[in-house]
Amino acid sequence: MELKDKIELLAAAAKYDVSCSSSGSSRQGKKGETGNAHLAGICHSWSDDGRCISLLKILMTNQCIYDCKYCVNRVSNDTRRVMLTPDELSFLTINFYRRNYIEGLFLSSGVIRNPDYTMERMIETVRKLRCEYHFHGYIHLKAIPGCDPRLLIEAGRLADRMSVNIEMPTGESLKLLAPQKNKESLIGPMRFIRDTIAEERDSSRSFRSTPGFIPAGQTTQMIVGASPENDFRILTLSEGLYRSYQMKRVYYSAYMPVVSHPMLPTVDKPPLLREHRLYQADWLLRFYGFSADELLDADHPDLDCLVDPKSDWAVRNYDLFPVEINTADYETLLRIPGIGVKSAGRIASARCVRALDDTNLKKIGVVWKRARHFVTCQGRYYGGYFRQMDQLKQELMPYHAAKRLQTDDGEQLSFFQEILPQSNLQNLFLVKAGET
Amino acid sequence: MIGCFGYRCDDTFEGLLTCIYEAYYRHEIPEHITWGNQVQENLLDCSIQIPTDHRKADKVLKSIRAKISKEALGHALYAYLSELDDIGVWIYRYLRLGWKVGSSVDHHLCEKEVWMVQEASRKVEGEANRMLGLIRFRELKGGIYYAPMGPDYNIVSLIAPHFADRLSDQQWMIHDVKRDIAAVYNTKDWVIATVRQKQALSPGDEELEFQQLWKQYFQSITIQGRYHPGLQRQFMPSRYWKYLVEKN
Numbered sequence: 001m002e003l004k005d006k007i008e009l010l011a012a013a014a015k016y017d018v019s020c021s022s023s024g025s026s027r028q029g030k031k032g033e034t035g036n037a038h039l040a041g042i043c044h045s046w047s048d049d050g051r052c053i054s055l056l057k058i059l060m061t062n063q064c065i066y067d068c069k070y071c072v073n074r075v076s077n078d079t080r081r082v083m084l085t086p087d088e089l090s091f092l093t094i095n096f097y098r099r100n101y102i103e104g105l106f107l108s109s110g111v112i113r114n115p116d117y118t119m120e121r122m123i124e125t126v127r128k129l130r131c132e133y134h135f136h137g138y139i140h141l142k143a144i145p146g147c148d149p150r151l152l153i154e155a156g157r158l159a160d161r162m163s164v165n166i167e168m169p170t171g172e173s174l175k176l177l178a179p180q181k182n183k184e185s186l187i188g189p190m191r192f193i194r195d196t197i198a199e200e201r202d203s204s205r206s207f208r209s210t211p212g213f214i215p216a217g218q219t220t221q222m223i224v225g226a227s228p229e230n231d232f233r234i235l236t237l238s239e240g241l242y243r244s245y246q247m248k249r250v251y252y253s254a255y256m257p258v259v260s261h262p263m264l265p266t267v268d269k270p271p272l273l274r275e276h277r278l279y280q281a282d283w284l285l286r287f288y289g290f291s292a293d294e295l296l297d298a299d300h301p302d303l304d305c306l307v308d309p310k311s312d313w314a315v316r317n318y319d320l321f322p323v324e325i326n327t328a329d330y331e332t333l334l335r336i337p338g339i340g341v342k343s344a345g346r347i348a349s350a351r352c353v354r355a356l357d358d359t360n361l362k363k364i365g366v367v368w369k370r371a372r373h374f375v376t377c378q379g380r381y382y383g384g385y386f387r388q389m390d391q392l393k394q395e396l397m398p399y400h401a402a403k404r405l406q407t408d409d410g411e412q413l414s415f416f417q418e419i420l421p422q423s424n425l426q427n428l429f430l431v432k433a434g435e436t
Numbered sequence: 437m438i439g440c441f442g443y444r445c446d447d448t449f450e451g452l453l454t455c456i457y458e459a460y461y462r463h464e465i466p467e468h469i470t471w472g473n474q475v476q477e478n479l480l481d482c483s484i485q486i487p488t489d490h491r492k493a494d495k496v497l498k499s500i501r502a503k504i505s506k507e508a509l510g511h512a513l514y515a516y517l518s519e520l521d522d523i524g525v526w527i528y529r530y531l532r533l534g535w536k537v538g539s540s541v542d543h544h545l546c547e548k549e550v551w552m553v554q555e556a557s558r559k560v561e562g563e564a565n566r567m568l569g570l571i572r573f574r575e576l577k578g579g580i581y582y583a584p585m586g587p588d589y590n591i592v593s594l595i596a597p598h599f600a601d602r603l604s605d606q607q608w609m610i611h612d613v614k615r616d617i618a619a620v621y622n623t624k625d626w627v628i629a630t631v632r633q634k635q636a637l638s639p640g641d642e643e644l645e646f647q648q649l650w651k652q653y654f655q656s657i658t659i660q661g662r663y664h665p666g667l668q669r670q671f672m673p674s675r676y677w678k679y680l681v682e683k684n
Binding site: 003007009015030032034035036038043046049050053054096098099137346350352353356363 | 537544545546565581605650654657658664666
């Protein structure tokens with residue numbers, strides 16, 4: 001079989017892995033050898049679905065002994081099975097790299113024979129790249145759950161990043177949809193990787209040179225929408241993964257029905273908006289100093305689909321606002337809707353030399369449409385006055401969403417019936433009633 | 437001064453710095469500082485040609501480092517590479533403010549000259565970072581890797597060091613087709629050269645095969661159910677597609 005056909009099948013089978021980032025490692029190149037690593041990562045292309053292509057993301061093989069219900073490669077699925085040899089894989093990677101198509105390799109695989117054998121073959125590929133081709137670019141390896149810890153250490157010495165996919169947000173869903181995996185078999189390797197990273201850090205303090213162990217840390221991924229968990233549960237889990245497992249990233253993948261099975265939900269479209277909101281909330285956890293229970297709670301377990309999570313939080317905590325832009329500390333600035341990490345930094349810098357007013361803020365890159373309701377500039381308030389919080393919320397929506405809500409067109413409203421929980425919809429009608 | 441009064445210099449950064457030296461010591465604020473292909477279309481144009489003087493340029497350079505900051509020098513250089521209209525004068529005004537207020541000049545975001553220079557610098561840096569990923573090398577007969585590109589700003593000198601470090605064992609050439617300049621690397625050092633000859637380049641034996649494989653990969657990695665060309669364009673504007681293997 002030709003290489004091209006193998007790429008076609010194995011890239012298509014790897015595409016549901018979300019992670020493609022090449023960040024977290026910084027390595028200088030060596031004279032006469034190939035490759036370095038750029039701390040912030042570099043994107044090389046964007047595919048037709050708008051996702052970045054940074055690494056050659058491919059499966060070693062799509063053969064698998066497992067039968068996870070949601071997976072295209074499950075053993076009971078009738079598809080063509082192919083395999084790339086370590087030679088082919090390393091040859092392909094190095095030649096793509098020399099042409100600046102990619103930043104490195106992201107190698108994953110179905111499980112052949114047993115986890116140990118699979119992991120060994122993957123390690124062989126990476127060793128070929130590192131030792132024979134003297135390749136210093138980025139390598140992301142998927143850890144095969146259930147393989148020998150010794151192999152994980154070996155892999156971690158060669159790779160920049162490793163990941164184990166947690167797949168489902170809870171153990172029950174996992175049991176239902178991936179009967180041969182259990183929570184422990186997924187959390188186990190994660191814990192092992194975390195502890196090894198910590199050990200390495202300690203020993204690198206006492207010895208001058210220790211071989212590195214995944215300098216770019218570990219990541220994980222879960223499927224959203226295939227099981228009944230709410231957003232609160234998912235975000236709490238992510239927060240735990242960031243805090244106690246030092247994950248570099250948790251990825252969310254909107255459930256895409258690739259196979260039909262009675263146990264899987266039938267959806268027409270993947271829940272892309274929900275995925276988007278989860279990423280927004282994830283950013284709030286990592287860069288904006290929010291915690292999961294501030295954003296959501298048991299009474300309010302799902303992220304709002306009409307406004308972003310920060311705006312939603314600000315509406316519910318409107319008593320904290322408005323804040324004075326010239327005196328508020330940086331952490332408070334970050335919590336204002338319409339102000340991000342960049343503009344908060346600029347505000348903090350610019351107000352050292354003069355007091356800021358609204359024109360300055362607009363110029364600095366603040367989204368004034370949203371921010372004006374939450375700030376004062378030198379004591380002056382530029383926002384609106386609201387009798388009901390839903391009116392404020394409507395101001396914060398993207399223009400097209402707010403406009404659609406205002407029309408009396410029956411068809412338009414039915415669109416919202418689908419995506420809005422009933423209570424939200426009622427609130428929106430209340431707003432309309434209040435206005436007229 | 438009647439009419440349109442400005443300075444003209446050659447297209448080096450030293451040329452611009454010499455202009456700044458002259459303007460500062462003549463106590464003038466020129467209406468424009470132009471170089472290279474930038475034209476001031478004005479009948480009353482009475483630009484003064486300023487000959488580049490390395491001693492003067494060096495003096496300005498040292499003074500920026502000592503009296504303002506290294507960051508300000510970086511912003512000025514990047515803004516210069518943007519080749520935007522009128523950026524010469526904005527750089528001059530930015531530096532004048534810098535000499536007045538010292539290293540805090542970058543806090544003065546609300547002054548137009550600071551904003552203009554920082555924006556230009558940010559755009560240039562952004563495009564340079566983007567190009568690190570978006571250029572595509574083609575292996576030619578003879579083993580030289582050749583990458584044509586058509587960037588908005590003059591960034592070839594900014595991205596060359598990255599590739600000299602990364603692809604240090606291969607000979608390559610990054611060609612800015614818009615400006616007819618190229619960074620050329622011979623596995624030891626890289627230089628910027630003017631490229632005049634435009635002959636058809638013949639690809640190496642395996643080259644087309646790898647291009648096919650890459651195109652196949654690019655196609656297979658797309659999830660059809662998430663098809664979103666708008667998002668793709670947002671990250672990878674179509675003006676860059678001309679030189680992308682996977683988009684042709």
